[in-house]
C-alpha cells in the first residue's frame with residue numbers, strides 16, 4: 001500500500017490519518033512456510049520541513065504455519081506498532097532505512113518487516129498440544145520439507161557408472 005504525501009509535504013507538521021490493507025508474501029522461517037493474511041494497517045503520517053515523512057500506526061493480521069508439536073495447521077494473531085521516518089530521496093534499496101521518492105511513500109517494506117518481527121517463535125495448534133505419540137516411533141511422520149538436494153545427483157552419477 002502507498003501513501004500520497006503531496007498534501008502533507010505542503011503542510012509540514014499537519015497529521016494525516018490513513019488506513020488500508022497490505023498483502024504479504026509467504027515467509028520461510030526456520031524451514032517452515034509461514035503464510036500471512038492481508039494486514040490491516042492504520043495510523044498517521046506527517047511531513048517535516050525537510051520533507052521527511054514520519055509514519056506511525058499499527059498493523060493486525062493472522063499468520064498460519066505448521067504446529068511446532070504435531071505439524072497440523074496452526075495460526076496466530078499478529079499485531080505490531082510501528083513508528084518510522086521515511087527519508088526523501090534516500091536509497092530505496094538500503095535495508096537499514098526507509099526512503100521514498102516523489103509524492104508516494106510505499107509501506108510494503110515497513111509492514112512486511114513489522115509483521116515478520118511480531119511472528120511467534122513457535123506456532124501451536126492449541127496451547128496444550130501433546131505432539132506426537134513418541135512411544136510409537138511409527139507414529140512420527142516424516143518431517144515435511146526435508147529434502148536431500150544431492151539425492152538426484154547421486155542417482156545420476158550411479159546411472160552414468162553403469163553405462
Ligand SMILES: [Zn+2]
Nearest residue numbers: 067070125129
Ligand atoms: Zn499441535
